[in-house]
Each structure stands twice: as C-alpha cells, then as structure tokens.
Amino acid sequence: EYMLPDCFGFPAALPSVLSHCGVKGFSTQKLTWGGVIPIPFKVGMWTGPDGHGLAAALDPGEYVGQVRDNLATSKTWLDRINAHGKESGVLADYHYFGTGDTGGAPKEGSVAKVQESVDTKGPIKIISAPADTMFKALTPAMKDKLPKYQGELMLTEHSAGSISSQAYMKRWNRKNELLADAAERASLAALWTGGRAYPGQKIEDAWYLILGSQMHDILPGTSLPKAYEYSWNDEVLAGNMLSAVLRDAAGAVIAGMDTTAKGQALVVYNPLSAARQDVVEADIPGDAAMKGVTVTGPDGKAVPAQVVSSGPEGVRVAFLASVGSVSFTAYDVVLTAEAPKGSTLRVTEKELENDALLVKIDANGDVASVYDKKSKRETLSGPARLGLFYENPANWPAWNQDWSDRQKPAKAYVGGPVSAKVVENGPARVTVEITREAEGSTFVQRVSLTNGGSRVEFDAAIDWRTKERSLRASFPMASSNPEATFDIQTGTVVRPNSHAKQYEYSFHQWVDLTDTKGDAGGSLMCDSKYASDKPDDHTMRLTLLYTPGTRGGYPDQGWQDLGRHHIQYAYYPHSGDWRQAKTFAEAQRLNQPMSAFRTASHPGTLGKSYSLLSISDPNVSATTAKKAEASDEVVIRLREHTGKGAKGVQVAFGRPIVAAREVDGQERDLRPATLKDGKLVSDLGGFELRAFAVKFGDAAKPASVET
Numbered sequence: 064e065y066m067l068p069d070c071f072g073f074p075a076a077l078p079s080v081l082s083h084c085g086v087k088g089f090s091t092q093k094l095t096w097g098g099v100i101p102i103p104f105k106v107g108m109w110t111g112p113d114g115h116g117l118a119a120a121l122d123p124g125e126y127v128g129q130v131r132d133n134l135a136t137s138k139t140w141l142d143r144i145n146a147h148g149k150e151s152g153v154l155a156d157y158h159y160f161g162t163g164d165t166g167g168a169p170k171e172g173s174v175a176k177v178q179e180s181v182d183t184k185g186p187i188k189i190i191s192a193p194a195d196t197m198f199k200a201l202t203p204a205m206k207d208k209l210p211k212y213q214g215e216l217m218l219t220e221h222s223a224g225s226i227s228s229q230a231y232m233k234r235w236n237r238k239n240e241l242l243a244d245a246a247e248r249a250s251l252a253a254l255w256t257g258g259r260a261y262p263g264q265k266i267e268d269a270w271y272l273i274l275g276s277q278m279h280d281i282l283p284g285t286s287l288p289k290a291y292e293y294s295w296n297d298e299v300l301a302g303n304m305l306s307a308v309l310r311d312a313a314g315a316v317i318a319g320m321d322t323t324a325k326g327q328a329l330v331v332y333n334p335l336s337a338a339r340q341d342v343v344e345a346d347i348p349g350d351a352a353m354k355g356v357t358v359t360g361p362d363g364k365a366v367p368a369q370v371v372s373s374g375p376e377g378v379r380v381a382f383l384a385s386v387g388s389v390s391f392t393a394y395d396v397v398l399t400a401e402a403p404k405g406s407t408l409r410v411t412e413k414e415l416e417n418d419a420l421l422v423k424i425d426a427n428g429d430v431a432s433v434y435d436k437k438s439k440r441e442t443l444s445g446p447a448r449l450g451l452f453y454e455n456p457a458n459w460p461a462w463n464q465d466w467s468d469r470q471k472p473a474k475a476y477v478g479g480p481v482s483a484k485v486v487e488n489g490p491a492r493v494t495v496e497i498t499r500e501a502e503g504s505t506f507v508q509r510v511s512l513t514n515g516g517s518r519v520e521f522d523a524a525i526d527w528r529t530k531e532r533s534l535r536a537s538f539p540m541a542s543s544n545p546e547a548t549f550d551i552q553t554g555t556v557v558r559p560n561s562h563a564k565q566y567e568y569s570f571h572q573w574v575d576l577t578d579t580k581g582d583a584g585g586s587l588m589c590d591s592k593y594a595s596d597k598p599d600d601h602t603m604r605l606t607l608l609y610t611p612g613t614r615g616g617y618p619d620q621g622w623q624d625l626g627r628h629h630i631q632y633a634y635y636p637h638s639g640d641w642r643q644a645k646t647f648a649e650a651q652r653l654n655q656p657m658s659a660f661r662t663a664s665h666p667g668t669l670g671k672s673y674s675l676l677s678i679s680d681p682n683v684s685a686t687t688a689k690k691a692e693a694s695d696e697v698v699i700r701l702r703e704h705t706g707k708g709a710k711g712v713q714v715a716f717g718r719p720i721v722a723a724r725e726v727d728g729q730e731r732d733l734r735p736a737t738l739k740d741g742k743l744v745s746d747l748g749g750f751e752l753r754a755f756a757v758k759f760g761d762a763a764k765p766a767s768v769e770t
Contacts, residue, residue, distance in 0.1 A: 064088035064195035068126040068163050071283055071462060072222030074569065075215040076553035078119070079111025083752045084728030088198025090120040092159055097219045099565045103212035105147050106157060106197075110213040112554025112706065113750040118198050118206060120156075121216070126163025130176040134158065135185030144187065151208045157197055215556055223464035223567035224456065226594040227533070227609035228284025230624050232291060234591035235298035236282055239273045241655050242305045245334035247689040248389050249312035251697060252675045254690070255717055255759070257315030261690045262308050269308075272301040285461045288619050313660050316391050319669040322662050326357075326397030332658045333386040335651055336678050336685035340385045342491050342513045345659035347396055348377040355399035358382040361392055361671030367514045368396075369403065369489025381491045383514050384657060389675040389688065394659075403490055408514060410493035412483045415519075417493075417512045420636070422519055428481035428497040430510060433519055435583075435636050442585055442636035444601050445539040449477035451502055451532045455612030461620040464533075464611075469566045469596070474532065477501040490514060503528040518588075518635040518649055523607070525628045530621060531612040535596070535604040538634055540585045542578035543600045548641055549574050550650065553702065554750035561596050567606065568595050573650035575641040576603050586641055588650040589632040605632055645681065647704045679713040683747060687754070692730055696756040699743075700728075706749035714743040714755075722758040730756065 065086050067073075070093055081089060089109065094102045102122050103109075110116035134140055140156065148154040160177065161169040169177075180189040190196060201209075227233075247266060253259040276294040280286040286294075313332055322328040327347050333339060347356075351373035358368035358380070368382035378398055386392045409416040413424050418436070425431035429446035450473035456463040477499050486509065487494035494511040509522040527534070548555050552571040561568075568574075574595050577584030587595070587603055594606035607630055613621040633653050637644030676688060676699070687700035697716075703709050719741025725733040736755050737744045747753055 064090070064198050066194045067091045068159065069093055070279055071225045072217040072569070073215065074551050075213070075556045076111055076551045078109045078116040079113045079553050079750070079752065080728070082111065082115040082117050083754070085731060086117055088118045088120070088195055090123055090157060090159075090194065092123055092126050093218065094121055094216055095125070096221050099215075099217045099219055104210040105143065106153070106155060107151075107210040107212060108206055110211060111750075112213075112551070112556070113748055113752065115751070116213075118201055118209065120197070123157045123159040126159055126161070128160055129170060130160045130173040130180070133176065133183055133185070134180040135183035135187050135189050137187065141186055151210060153201070153205045153209060155197055155200070215551075217565060217569070219564050220456065220463040220465065221459065222569065224460065224609060224611065225283035225285055225462050226567065226569045227592070227606045228461040228620070228623055229286075229291065230591070230608055230628060232276065232282060232284060232294060232298075233593060235295065235302070236273065236276065237591045237654070239269075239298055239301050239305065241334075242302060242309070243270060243273065244687070245332070245655065245658070246305045246309040246312065247687070248334050248675060249309050249316065249332065251688060251690060252389070252391070252673070252717070253312035253315035255675075256319050256669060256673065259312065259315040262311070263690060265304060265308055269301040269304040272297040283462075284623065309658070310660075313391070313658075316669070316673060317660060317662050318667070320391060320393055320667040320673060321669070321671050322393045322665055322667065324393075324395035324664045326395055328662050328664045329394045329396050330660045330662055331384045331386055331392045331394060332660065333388070333390050333392070334655055336388050336676060336688070337648060337651075337681065338385075338387050339652055340383060340515055341652055341657060342381050343384045343657045343659050344371060344379060344381045345396070345661070346377055346379050347398060347661070349398045351375065351378060353378055353398040353400060355402040356380045356382070357397045357399055359395040360385065361394070366394075367406075367490035369487070369491050371487065381489070383491050386657065387672060387674040388677040389685070390672055392672040406490040408490060408493045408512065410485050410488050410495065412485060412495060415493050415495060415510065415512045417514060417516060419517045420512060420519065422510065422512060424483065424495060424497070424510065426481070427476075427478040428483060428499050428508075429478075430519065433634065433636055435638075438583065438638050440541065440583065442541050442583075443539060444541045447536065447538045447634065449501075449506060449607075450535050450537055451475045451477070451529060452535060453531060454533045454609065455531050456615055458615040460611040460613050460615050460617050461623060463615070464567050466563045466566055469561065475501050477506050487511070501529075502532065517637070518633040518653070520631065520633045520653075523628075523630045523632075525608070525630065527608050527610070527625055527628055530610050530625070532610060533606055534608040535606055536632060537602060537604045538585065538587060539602045540576055541601075542576055542584045544576055544579050544584075545600050547574060547576045547597050547603060549595070550647065553752060555706065558597070560600065561598055566596060568597065569593055570595055572654055573646050574603055575646055577640040581640055583636075583638050584640060584644075586635040586637065586644070586646040586649065587632065588635065588646070588653050589630070590654050591630060592632070642705045642707070648681070651684070674717065676714060676716045680709045682707070683709050683712050685714075686752070691756055694756070696758050698726065698730055698754060698756050700752060700754040701745065701747060703747040703749060703751050708749045708751070709747045712745055712747060713739070714745075715741075716757070716759065718759045720757045720759060724756050726754050726756045728752070728754060730754070
C-alpha cells in the first residue's frame with residue numbers, strides 16, 4: 064500500500080500509476096484541508112484515467128490525531144462504519160493515529176487507548192496492524208461493492224501555490240528526469256552496439272539524488288531556504304553524473320557508426336521513441352570569421368543550417384535534423400566564408416514567418432497575431448502578454464494562493480519601452496529578441512519560428528525582482544470553450560474555467576483549448592512549469608513565477624524565486640483537437656531536445672544512422688527503456704496518449720526479441736507477452752501503461768573512439 068498522509072493534492076493519474084506498480088491500497092488525511100470536491104468516500108475504489116485503480120482510505124483522521132476514547136465502543140465510529148456498510152455492504156474502516164508532520168512516535172496515552180480498544184469485546188473489532196492490513200483483507204467481491212471515484216483530488220488553496228514555488232527546484236527536477244531517461248536509453252544502445260557494460264549503479268545513484276528531492280516539502284517549494292542549498296547541490300551532482308553516462312554511452316555507439324565527413328563529423332542523438340524533425344545546435348571548432356555553414360545529412364543531401372554565434376572557441380551552428388526513433392544519426396558540418404542565401408523563412412523586428420505561421424509583434428513587444436497559413440485563420444483574439452498579478456495569501460504563502468487575489472486584474476503588464484532586434488535570420492530558424500522592464504524586473508524574450516515547425520517558441524531570460532506577484536503568460540485565443548484539457552503525465556483531465564474552488568491548475572507538459580466545435584484550437588507547452596489557469600472561455604495562462612507576500616507568516620517565502628530564470632514555452636495553434644494535432648508529441652519534442660556529439664571521421668558497420676527501437680503507433684510512446692533491475696532483460700514501458708486505446712501495437716528493437724513477459728511497474732512478473740517476427744505486440748487501453756521485460760541475443764564486442 065501507499066500511505067501518503069501529507070501531500071498538497073493528488074492528481075487523477077496517481078491511482079493508474081500505483082495500480083501499474085502493483086500497489087493495492089492508498090491512504091491520506093490531507094483532503095480535510097479543503098478539497099476542491101467533498102471527500103468522495105471514507106473507504107472506496109479510486110480509479111485513474113486508464114480505468115485501473117486501487118482501494119483507498121480518504122478520511123482516516125488527522126495525522127496528528129490522538130486516540131482518547133475506547134474505539135471498540137465509540138458511537139461516532141460505529142455510526143460511521145454502519146453508514147458505510149449500508150451503502151457498500153463492507154463493514155470496515157481505517158483510522159490513523161500518531162505524530163505526523165513533525166515526526167515521532169505516537170503519544171503514550173494514544174498507545175494505551177489503542178491497546179484498550181483492541182482488548183475490548185465491543186460492537187467494533189479493533190485491529191492495530193500495519194497500514195496494508197485492511198487493503199489485503201478486502202476481497203474482489205468486497206471491492207466491487209465499494210463506492211467508486213474517478214478523477215483528481217486537489218486542495219483549493221494548498222494545491223495552488225505549491226505547483227509554482229521554488230521554480231529553480233522544479234526546473235532541475237524536470238531536466239534531470241529527462242536526462243536520466245536519455246542516459247538509460249543511450250546506455251542500452253551502447254550495451255548492444257559497443258559492448259559497454261550497462262552503468263546501472265551510476266544511474267541508480269543519480270536517480271536517488273533526484274528522487275530524494277521529490278518528497279514534500281522540497282519539490283513543492285515549501286522547505287526552508289537552507290534545504291535548497293542541499294537539494295540544488297544534489298540535482299547538480301545528479302545532472303553531472305547522468306551527463307557523463309550519456310556522453311560515454313554515445314561514444315560507444317558512435318564508435319561503430321560510419322561518421323566519414325569532409326568537415327566536422329557530428330552525431331545527433333534523439334532520445335524520443337518517435338521520428339522527428341527539429342533544429343539542433345552544436346559547437347564547432349573553427350575560425351570565428353566564418354559566416355556560413357553547410358550541413359549534410361546521412362543521405363548526402365544538405366539540410367537548412369546557419370551560424371548562430373562565434374567566438375574565440377569556435378562557432379555555434381544550428382541545423383534542421385531529421386532523425387529516427389531513439390536514434391543516433393551522423394551529419395557532416397563544413398564552415399564557409401559566406402552566409403547561406405535563400406530561405407523559406409522571413410523575419411523583421413515586427414514579423415516572423417515560415418511555411419505554417421505568420422507571427423506579428425506589436426509596439427508593446429507582445430505577440431499580437433499568430434496567423435495559421437494552412438487553415439487560413441487568425442488564432443489569437445488579442446496580444447499574448449506577460450502579466451504581473453498581486454499575490455498575498457492569508458495563510459501559508461508558498462503553499463497557497465487565494466481566490467480573492469485571482470479575481471483581480473493584473474497589477475501591470477510587461478510592455479514599453481521596447482528594445483527589439485533580429486538575432487537569428489537563417490534557413491533553419493528566425494528569432495526576434497525583445498527586451499523590456501516592469502516593476503523592477505527585466506525580461507529578455509526570444510520569439511522564434513523554425514523551418515518546418517508549427518509552434519511559436521518563446522525563450523525567456525528573466526531577472527525577477529518583483530515581490531508579491533505572480534508572472535503569467537496569457538494567450539487569449541480565437542477558439543472558445545468553457546473547458547480545457549490538461550496533461551497529467553499519465554492521461555489527461557478536463558477542467559472548467561477557474562472558479563472559487565479551483566483557480567490554479569496543475570499540468571505536466573501541455574494544456575489545450577479546443578473550440579467547442581472541435582475544428583481548431585491552441586496548445587501551450589513548457590519545459591519546466593507545472594501551473595496554469597483559465598480565467599475565461601478564450602484564455603489560457605501559464606504561471607511562470609510566484610513570489611508571494613507574507614501576511615500569512617513565513618517571511619523567508621517573501622523572497623522565493625527572486626533572481627534569474629530561463630524558461631522555454633511554446634504556443635501551438637492547430638486544426639482539429641489536441642488528439643488530431645498530436646499536441647503530446649509537440650510537447651515531448653520541446654521538453655526533450657536532441658543532443659549533438661562531435662566525433663572523429665571514421666567508417667563503421669552500423670552505418671550513418673542507428674535506431675534502438677521503434678513503435679508502430681504514433682499515439683503510443685515508450686516512457687522507459689532501460690536494463691532490468693534484477694536480470695539481463697530490457698524493460699520497456701508503453702503509454703497510450705489519446706485515451707482511445709491502441710490495437711496490435713508493434714515494438715521493434717535493433718535486434719530480434721527472443722522472449723518477453725509483461726511486468727508491473729516494480730518489474731514483477733505478470734504474464735507472458737506476445738511476439739511476432741521478433742517484435743513485441745500488445746494492445747493498450749486508453750491512457751494505459753504497460754511494461755514488458757524482453758530478451759535478446761548477445762551484445763557486440765567493445766570499441767572506443769574519442770567523442
């Protein structure tokens with residue numbers, strides 16, 4: 064079972080994740096702190112977006128509660144149990160006692176009363192036992208009769224601030240989670256192609272540092288300032304460890320590739336389990352006077368490329384890479400004296416344009432128009448603005464936000480005077496840099512379009528000096544809907560416009576507003592933020608920063624997040640709904656950029672490109688690909704993104720699969736898996752997670768190369 068007495072809200076995906084891991088029961092007492100909805104039951108079945116769930120005890124009494132009465136004869140508990148039994152036929156309940164929050168053993172008086180209750184033969188039989196005892200005792204027939212709930216369990220105030228507080232901590236967490244995933248996949252490829260031993264202990268050590276900060280109060284942003292000196296250090300250590308693992312693994316794979324090049328050989332690594340086309344950047348040693356670059360792909364054809372910057376250490380280039388799923392792809396980079404001529408992209412200080420979009424910037428430095436050239440429609444109903452909103456909750460500043468504050472208009476918007484200049488103008492990407500100030504803070508925002516891209520990208524460098532404010536990126540859309548869809552990592556949840564019971568919404572990588580007609584909409588996505596709100600039918604906002612006032616105490620929280628921040632987010636207008644537009648894939652690409660590795664020019668038996676694995680259905684992705692914890696098998700976890708389910712999904716690896724079995728999230732055996740022609744074949748329900756342990760032949764012999 065999973066006992067989580069104190070946490071600041073529970074996402075709708077939690078029962079799906081716990082069920083996938085084989086957990087049978089869940090309990091918390093936190094919903095008494097003002098839930099968005101009433102507590103749905105005392106004991107019942109909580110179900111996730113994929114239809115899987117577990118038994119849950121949602122009102123077991125306070126985590127600092129004391130036992131002062133004989134529970135075996137308690138009329139209060141007898142009435143509660145009978146009321147529950149009348150509804151479900153299950154005469155059982157769940158009661159916390161002890162010292163929560165600050166920690167420590169139950170008080171002596173409570174222990175004595177519990178023992179007295181156990182020894183008493185009354186109308187209630189009291190069992191003092193481990194937390195999983197009741198969940199083990201519930202039979203399948205009993206569970207079928209229990210009340211059921213599907214959805215999230217959030218707190219009105221306590222869930223609001225904690226999904227934004229301590230932005231730096233949250234950024235480190237997101238980046239290291241993705242880096243660990245990329246390192247695991249690359250290490251698998253290295254094991255197979257170069258014979259390099261899988262660095263399981265190094266990866267585990269890094270994960271322990273990351274996971275150690277995911278407890279409350281560190282990741283939610285509600286710890287003492289001193290705690291973050293340690294947790295930030297842990298994240299830096301983990302990031303360096305994982306970067307070294309990724310670099311070594313890439314070197315082992317690249318050693319076997321054909322990287323022959325006339326200029327600088329580069330290999331681009333794509334960790335995602337989908338083919339993609341995106342701009343990638345790389346540093347190339349060379350003459351800083353060089354103004355142009357030619358980049359040739361594995362097919363021998365030139366791709367859109369440009370010089371981004373140059374200096375004493377060489378030249379930074381950007382080019383459009385087309386790569387396969389979980390792959391390494393070789394490119395040849397040659398610096399030239401002249402910048403490339405001719406481009407499908409266009410840019411001025413006021414406009415950016417590619418084949419898909421025309422973006423206009425107004426006199427205040429805001430994106431005022433995003434015109435979809437393919438569907439021939441304006442996608443915004445007003446300028447996309449950065450607003451500074453008053454925040455001074457009555458209690459618990461880093462935890463809470465107040466509805467009374469949320470109803471107020473912005474105290475200020477980031478606007479003039481504006482300094483705008485074109486900083487990138489090439490065939491791969493165009494960018495306008497906009498510098499502004501507001502309420503003592505400085506905002507340097509880069510607005511970009513890429514060759515072949517369908518999203519407007521915002522890269523913000525913010526020197527944040529403003530107290531009692533949240534910073535929100537507002538996008539008033541032409542589409543209208545009183546509801547929006549929010550990614551919750553495993554599934555989605557649909558929520559209404561902000562209201563008194565819930566006015567700050569958590570999300571994982573993206574949010575979407577599709578018109579009620581279902582014909583068009585817009586998605587927002589971000590690389591390091593988890594909070595948003597929806598003030599009306601047309602508008603979605605991302606919460607970028609949060610520094611609250613401290614009338615509710617905790618004065619140190621009044622300067623949280625003051626300092627410098629780097630935030631990437633994007634606006635993705637689309638036809639149809641988010642499923643048809645595959646918003647989830649766009650968000651994955653924004654969050655997990657490709658890496659470029661310099662290497663020597665050499666022949667190799669792996670060819671110009673190597674793919675670790677591929678998945679036949681574009682609505683299914685691999686959320687994990689790693690060596691098993693307790694065997695030489697490889698574990699792959701699949702996720703269905705649309706909620707519609709997928710039939711006959713085929714997963715192919717770089718070598719045929721010889722055996723496979725389905726496992727749970729703890730890698731425990733469930734059942735045999737289906738193989739066909741050396742591929743794994745499986746159905747997935749809507750939003751479902753399924754994991755498999757697979758076996759292959761022997762790995763190749765080691766090789767080495769300087770990378």
